Amino acid sequence: MNTLIKVLVENTTPSSPLIGEYGFSAQLLIDNHNILFDTGSKDALFLNSSVLGIDLSLVEEIVISHGHYDHTGALMPFLNKYGGRKIYAHSGIFPRRLIRRSGGKMVDIGCKFAYQEAVDAGAELVFTDTFTEIHSGIYLTGEIPRLTAYEDVGGDFVFEKDGQLHQDLLPDDMAMVIEHAEGLIIISGCSHSGMINTLEYCRQKTGCSKVLAYVGGTHLMNASPERLENTIKAVRMYDVQKLIIGHCTGFYAAAELYSQLGRNRVIKMDTGMKFVF
Numbered sequence: 001m002n003t004l005i006k007v008l009v010e011n012t013t014p015s016s017p018l019i020g021e022y023g024f025s026a027q028l029l030i031d032n033h034n035i036l037f038d039t040g041s042k043d044a045l046f047l048n049s050s051v052l053g054i055d056l057s058l059v060e061e062i063v064i065s066h067g068h069y070d071h072t073g074a075l076m077p078f079l080n081k082y083g084g085r086k087i088y089a090h091s092g093i094f095p096r097r098l099i100r101r102s103g104g105k106m107v108d109i110g111c112k113f114a115y116q117e118a119v120d121a122g123a124e125l126v127f128t129d130t131f132t133e134i135h136s137g138i139y140l141t142g143e144i145p146r147l148t149a150y151e152d153v154g155g156d157f158v159f160e161k162d163g164q165l166h167q168d169l170l171p172d173d174m175a176m177v178i179e180h181a182e183g184l185i186i187i188s189g190c191s192h193s194g195m196i197n198t199l200e201y202c203r204q205k206t207g208c209s210k211v212l213a214y215v216g217g218t219h220l221m222n223a224s225p226e227r228l229e230n231t232i233k234a235v236r237m238y239d240v241q242k243l244i245i246g247h248c249t250g251f252y253a254a255a256e257l258y259s260q261l262g263r264n265r266v267i268k269m270d271t272g273m274k275f276v277f
């Protein structure tokens, strides 16, 4: 499948007048499909698309990787501007979510829209809680089993239910998988399930062991040296051809992956980059 990935929102950008914004969004042109994967947190999606000459009105469907603000923040502005679309997401994206910062401060980081709000704006929400083929050779993982001992969600996340706060394991975190002739292309927003758990699940569900590329955030910014070491070992073992990483990967983890796995394999993605497979 011909696949073109355009990074519309990422934390950083090397070129003005594009802007960096904490979050992730990419346009995926896969054969005849035009899909927006996540939306970033605010308005960089619109500004950067306009600078790059991308007509967002041609986007047919939107995938939401999980219910954090930096992936869902521009969805309502998108729907209000361009009208209703089919939206794929896990049904668990909506609870109020927070992160406990060091020092104990709680910060709201949840999904920026409620179910009914999106429906009222014309969204046709399709919940993909389990592994689902959305088009021939294009899949959404739904919930990803957590099998590795060394991976965690990457932060002190909590959600609110009935007025109580509970530990948030981000069960709604999902990735997209494209069956390319040269191997799987996996796209993830934050990889709260763990990059290696995500890789393993995609290989298992598709029956394809070759991984051409892993693209997105990897939430390794707080990873221990042991986690990084095990992650690098697994990437080598699975022989992932390209790691195109950014957003919540964090500078030091990206630097470690780059130095251990090499410049032919690891690319730090920035806003405005595009990748052809």
Ligand SMILES: [Fe+2]
Residues within 6 Å of the ligand: 023, 024, 068, 070, 071, 189, 190, 217, 247, 248
């Ligand atoms: Fe994120």
Ligand SMILES: [Fe+2]
Residues within 6 Å of the ligand: 066, 068, 190, 192
């Ligand atoms: Fe996240």
